[in-house]
Amino acid sequence: MKLKIKSIEIYGFGKWIDKKIVNLGQVQLFYGENEAGKTTLMTFIHSILFGFPTKQSSDLRYEPKISSKYGGKLLIEDDRYGEISIERVRGKANGKVTVILPNGETGSDNLLEKLVYGMDKTTYQALFSFDLFGVQKIQRMNKAKLNRYFLSVGSLGNEQLLKLADKFQLEAGKLYKQTGRVPDINKKIREVQNKRQQLRIAKGKNDQYTQIYSEKESYEQETEEIRKTRTKNEAHLEQLSRLAVNWSYFSEIIAIQEDIRKSTVKNMPQDSLFQLNHLNQSIDQLRAKTMQEKERSKQAMERSNLTKSQLLFIKQKEEIQRILSTVDSTKAILQEKDFLEREAKKEMEQILRNKLQLNLTIGQQIPTAQTAAQKTDYQKLYHSIIVVESKLQKAIEKKTFLVYQENSLSEQIDKIEPDIWNNQLFQEAKKRYEQSEDSEYDLGQSRSIKENLSELKTNRLKASLIGAVGALLAIFGFMSAGQAGPLLALSGVAMIGLARFLYVKKKPVKIVDEDKSRNTYADYIKQIELRKQWRTQLAEFDQVITDSKEVLEIIEKNTNEKKELINKLGQIITDSGYPETTTIESLVNQEDPFETLRERVLAVEEKEELLKQLSEQLIQWKNQVQFLEPVILLDWEHYPSIIEGITNFYQESLDDEQKFLSIQKEEELRQQEMKKIVYEQRNFEQQRITLFQSVEAKNEEDFRKKFILFDEWKRKRARLQLLEQQVSEDINLLEQFRDKEDLVEQMNKVKKSIELHKVNEETLMNKRVKNELALKELEKGGEYSVLLQEYANLKSELQELVDMWSTHKVAAELIERAMTHARKNRFPETLQDTTKYFELLTKGQYKQVLIKEEKIEVQRRDGSLFDALELSQSTAEQLYVALRFAFVKNATDIVKLPIMIDDGFVNFDQSRRMQMIELIKQISETTQVFYFTFDQQYLTKFRKDQIEML
Structure with missing residues (x-):
C-alpha cells in the first residue's frame, strides 16, 4: 500500500x-x-x-x-x-x-x-x-543519549519519544531526589515531619482527648481483628461452596478409583493392537502375493502363441531399431519447439507492452527505422522551426520596443507643443530681433496644429493605450500554442493598426497668443530651439510608425511560416506512423525509440520460421513411423505419446521374443519365490500366536476384547488425572467430610459465624463513630484541631506531589519499555538495511553497524570499531540518515507515505552528497521522496522532469 x-x-x-x-x-x-x-x-x-x-x-x-x-x-x-x-x-x-x-x-x-x-x-x-536541524542536533548529545537516540530512530523512527521520556524524567527529578533538599517533595516531607511533631506535642496536652483517642484506636483494632476473622471465614465459606459445587467430581473420582482397583487388565503392551494389525496385514499381503504368482504362471502359459504385433516386430525389427535411434533427436526437436513457442509468446506479450509504453495502439504498425536522409530532413525541419521561432521572438521583442518608442515620442511631443508660439507671434519677434523679412522656419502648419492641440493630445493618449494592449495580445497570441493563439494575435495586430491610425491622424495645434511685451530675445532663441526639437520628434515618430508596420508584416510572415512547418511536422508524424505525442525534438535529439521493438518483432519472426521448420521435420518423422499405427494404440497426434509408445512397444516385443526360451526358467524361479512366500507367511502366523499367548488370549476375538478393556482402563486413568488437576486445591479438604450433608452442615455454621461477626463489627463501628464525634468537639476550639487540619493539608499536598512524581516516572518507564520492545521486533531488519545504506553513503569506508550492550558501534573497513560519539559530525549525520531511511523501508508494511527532506545534507562533502543522491533514488523505488534545496549542484544530478524550479 x-x-x-x-x-x-x-x-x-x-x-x-x-x-x-x-x-x-x-x-x-x-x-x-x-x-x-x-x-x-x-x-x-x-x-x-x-x-x-x-x-x-x-x-x-x-x-x-x-x-x-x-x-x-x-x-x-x-x-x-x-x-x-x-x-x-x-x-x-x-x-x-x-x-x-x-x-x-x-x-x-x-x-x-x-x-x-x-x-x-x-x-x-x-x-x-526531517531537516538540517534534526540531522545536526545529534552532535550535541553525550555518549549515552546518542546511543539511545540512534536506537530509537532505528526501531521506532521517532526521536520525539526520547525527548518525551527525558522530559518525564526531568520533571520527576524536579519533584524528588533521594538525597535532595530543594525538590518539592523533599521539602514537603520535612514540613510534614515537623507538623507531625507539633501535633504530638499538642496531643499530649489534652488527657481527655488522649483517653478518647485510645478508646477509638482500641475499637479500630477490635474492628480490624473481627474484619480479618470474618474475611477468613468468608474465604473458608467460598472454599466450602466450591467444594459443594465440585462434589460431583469427587464422586466421580471415587468411582473411577474403585473401577481401576478392581480392573485386572493392566499389563497389555501399548502397541499390541498395532502389532496384531501389522501381522494380519503382512499375512494377507503374502497370501495375495501367492495368488498373484499363481495367476502369472497361468498367464505365462497363455502367452505362448505369437500375436499380430509380435509378428510385425519380427518382420520390421531393423526398421524399428533405426526409428528408435532417432528418438533422442526427435525429443530434442520437441523440446526446442516447445521452448521456441514459449519464448515467442513472451516476446509477443513484451511487444504489446512496449507498444503501449511508446503510445502505439495494439494494432498500429511499428514505424520504420529512420534513414539518414530522413534524419537530415528532420534536422533541417527542426532547425527551420528554431530559426522561425527565433525570428518571431525577435520581431515581437522589436515590436514591444517600438510601442515603447511611440509612447515615449508622444510624451515628448506633448511636452513641447504647449510651449510653442503661434506663427504671427514668432514672425513679429523675428522682425524685432533679427530685422529680416524671411522666416527661418515655415510655421504654416503649426497654426492648424495649435488650433486642435487638446484633440491631438487626447487621440494620442487613446492610441498609446490601444497600442499597448494590442502589443500584449499579439505577443501572447504568437507565443501560445493553442487554437486561441492566432485569434489573439490577429486581435492584437488590429488594435496596433488602430493605434497607428490615431497617431498619424494628427492636426496642427492652436497655440494661445502670448503678450508681446513679455517676449524677450532669450524667449525668441528658445522658440527657435523648440521648433527644431518639435520637427525632429515628428520625423522620428513617423519613422517608428513605418518600422512598426514592417515588423507586423515580419510577424505575420513568420507566424504563417511556423504554421506551415508545424503542419509539415504533423504530416511527417502521420505518414511515418509515429504516435501523436511525438515532437520534433525527440525525432532529432533522441535515439530511435522503436529500434528495440523492431528487433523484438524480427526475433519473433525468426522464431516462427524456425518453428515452421521444426514442425516439418516432425511431420516427416511421423510419416516414417506410420506403419506401426495398427499395432500401437495411442494418440497419434501427440508426439511424446508416439515416442513413448514406440519405445514401450520395442521393449515389450524384445521380451516377447525370448518368451519361448524363458517361460520354463521363469516358472522355476516363480516356484522358488512361492516357497519363500509360504515360509514368510508361516513365520508371521507363529508371531501372531505368540502375541495371543503373551496376553493369555485364546484367539483374535478374545485378544481384541481384552484390548478394549485395556483401552477403557487407560481412558479412566486419564479422566482421573484430569479430575484431580481440576480440584487439586480442595482435594485435601474433601477428606474432612463423610458426605455432602456433612459439608452443608459445616457451611451453615460458617455462615452463622460470619453474620455474628458482622453484628459485632457494626457495634464497634458505632462506638468508634461516637468517639470520633467527641474528638471533633474537643478539636473545635483548641490548638490541636488547627495543627491536625494543617497536618492533613500537608499530607494531601504531599500525596498530590507524589502522585505527580509517580505519573512522570511511570510514563518514562513505559516509553523505555516500548522502545525496548520495538528494538526486539523491527530493529534486526532495520539494522541490516542501515549497514547497507551507511556503507553506500561512506563509499565503503564503514562495513558494519553493530549493537553491543544497548549502544551502536560501527566497524571501519580496516576492522576498527568506533562508538557513535567518536564519529565526525558529517559521518554521524550519515549514520542518522541511514537509520532514518532503513526505518522507513521496514515500516512499509504498515504505512507508506511520501518522504520530505528540507536541505538536510549541507555538511556532506561532494562525493558523499552524490552517494546521498544514489540512496534517495533507491528509496524512491518504493517510496516517493521530495527534496527541497538551494544547492545548484543537485540540478545536474536529476533529470529535467524531476526538477521543479521555485
Whole structure:
C-alpha cells in the first residue's frame, strides 16, 4: 500500500498564489534560493494532509497577504482507492476539507484520516519529514543519549519519544531526589515531619482527648481483628461452596478409583493392537502375493502363441531399431519447439507492452527505422522551426520596443507643443530681433496644429493605450500554442493598426497668443530651439510608425511560416506512423525509440520460421513411423505419446521374443519365490500366536476384547488425572467430610459465624463513630484541631506531589519499555538495511553497524570499531540518515507515505552528497521522496522532469 502525490495546486498560501505543480514523480527536487518558498511549499503539503494550524497555535498559518483565497488541493494516487483529490480551504478549526474518490464519492476528515493511515501531523513530521536541524542536533548529545537516540530512530523512527521520556524524567527529578533538599517533595516531607511533631506535642496536652483517642484506636483494632476473622471465614465459606459445587467430581473420582482397583487388565503392551494389525496385514499381503504368482504362471502359459504385433516386430525389427535411434533427436526437436513457442509468446506479450509504453495502439504498425536522409530532413525541419521561432521572438521583442518608442515620442511631443508660439507671434519677434523679412522656419502648419492641440493630445493618449494592449495580445497570441493563439494575435495586430491610425491622424495645434511685451530675445532663441526639437520628434515618430508596420508584416510572415512547418511536422508524424505525442525534438535529439521493438518483432519472426521448420521435420518423422499405427494404440497426434509408445512397444516385443526360451526358467524361479512366500507367511502366523499367548488370549476375538478393556482402563486413568488437576486445591479438604450433608452442615455454621461477626463489627463501628464525634468537639476550639487540619493539608499536598512524581516516572518507564520492545521486533531488519545504506553513503569506508550492550558501534573497513560519539559530525549525520531511511523501508508494511527532506545534507562533502543522491533514488523505488534545496549542484544530478524550479 502506498500514497503518492501527483500534483499540487495552491489557491493561496503564504507567498504562493494560484500556483500549480503537476506530473510529480517518485523522486522530485524542488530548487529555489533563500525565500523562494521551499519551506512554505513543504508546510502547505503538511497542512492539506493534516489541517491548518489553529489561530491559537504557535505554528505559522501562512495566510496570504494579497489574496482572500486560502488553501489548495492535492491530487494523490492510492493503491486502495485510486486517484483521489484532497482540497482544504478556510473553515472552522483546521479548515474545511473535501476528499473526492474516483467514483465521485466525497468525504471529509474521516475519509482523509483513513488515507493517511490514522497518522497526525506531529507523527508524520517525526517519521517521514526531517531537516538540517534534526540531522545536526545529534552532535550535541553525550555518549549515552546518542546511543539511545540512534536506537530509537532505528526501531521506532521517532526521536520525539526520547525527548518525551527525558522530559518525564526531568520533571520527576524536579519533584524528588533521594538525597535532595530543594525538590518539592523533599521539602514537603520535612514540613510534614515537623507538623507531625507539633501535633504530638499538642496531643499530649489534652488527657481527655488522649483517653478518647485510645478508646477509638482500641475499637479500630477490635474492628480490624473481627474484619480479618470474618474475611477468613468468608474465604473458608467460598472454599466450602466450591467444594459443594465440585462434589460431583469427587464422586466421580471415587468411582473411577474403585473401577481401576478392581480392573485386572493392566499389563497389555501399548502397541499390541498395532502389532496384531501389522501381522494380519503382512499375512494377507503374502497370501495375495501367492495368488498373484499363481495367476502369472497361468498367464505365462497363455502367452505362448505369437500375436499380430509380435509378428510385425519380427518382420520390421531393423526398421524399428533405426526409428528408435532417432528418438533422442526427435525429443530434442520437441523440446526446442516447445521452448521456441514459449519464448515467442513472451516476446509477443513484451511487444504489446512496449507498444503501449511508446503510445502505439495494439494494432498500429511499428514505424520504420529512420534513414539518414530522413534524419537530415528532420534536422533541417527542426532547425527551420528554431530559426522561425527565433525570428518571431525577435520581431515581437522589436515590436514591444517600438510601442515603447511611440509612447515615449508622444510624451515628448506633448511636452513641447504647449510651449510653442503661434506663427504671427514668432514672425513679429523675428522682425524685432533679427530685422529680416524671411522666416527661418515655415510655421504654416503649426497654426492648424495649435488650433486642435487638446484633440491631438487626447487621440494620442487613446492610441498609446490601444497600442499597448494590442502589443500584449499579439505577443501572447504568437507565443501560445493553442487554437486561441492566432485569434489573439490577429486581435492584437488590429488594435496596433488602430493605434497607428490615431497617431498619424494628427492636426496642427492652436497655440494661445502670448503678450508681446513679455517676449524677450532669450524667449525668441528658445522658440527657435523648440521648433527644431518639435520637427525632429515628428520625423522620428513617423519613422517608428513605418518600422512598426514592417515588423507586423515580419510577424505575420513568420507566424504563417511556423504554421506551415508545424503542419509539415504533423504530416511527417502521420505518414511515418509515429504516435501523436511525438515532437520534433525527440525525432532529432533522441535515439530511435522503436529500434528495440523492431528487433523484438524480427526475433519473433525468426522464431516462427524456425518453428515452421521444426514442425516439418516432425511431420516427416511421423510419416516414417506410420506403419506401426495398427499395432500401437495411442494418440497419434501427440508426439511424446508416439515416442513413448514406440519405445514401450520395442521393449515389450524384445521380451516377447525370448518368451519361448524363458517361460520354463521363469516358472522355476516363480516356484522358488512361492516357497519363500509360504515360509514368510508361516513365520508371521507363529508371531501372531505368540502375541495371543503373551496376553493369555485364546484367539483374535478374545485378544481384541481384552484390548478394549485395556483401552477403557487407560481412558479412566486419564479422566482421573484430569479430575484431580481440576480440584487439586480442595482435594485435601474433601477428606474432612463423610458426605455432602456433612459439608452443608459445616457451611451453615460458617455462615452463622460470619453474620455474628458482622453484628459485632457494626457495634464497634458505632462506638468508634461516637468517639470520633467527641474528638471533633474537643478539636473545635483548641490548638490541636488547627495543627491536625494543617497536618492533613500537608499530607494531601504531599500525596498530590507524589502522585505527580509517580505519573512522570511511570510514563518514562513505559516509553523505555516500548522502545525496548520495538528494538526486539523491527530493529534486526532495520539494522541490516542501515549497514547497507551507511556503507553506500561512506563509499565503503564503514562495513558494519553493530549493537553491543544497548549502544551502536560501527566497524571501519580496516576492522576498527568506533562508538557513535567518536564519529565526525558529517559521518554521524550519515549514520542518522541511514537509520532514518532503513526505518522507513521496514515500516512499509504498515504505512507508506511520501518522504520530505528540507536541505538536510549541507555538511556532506561532494562525493558523499552524490552517494546521498544514489540512496534517495533507491528509496524512491518504493517510496516517493521530495527534496527541497538551494544547492545548484543537485540540478545536474536529476533529470529535467524531476526538477521543479521555485
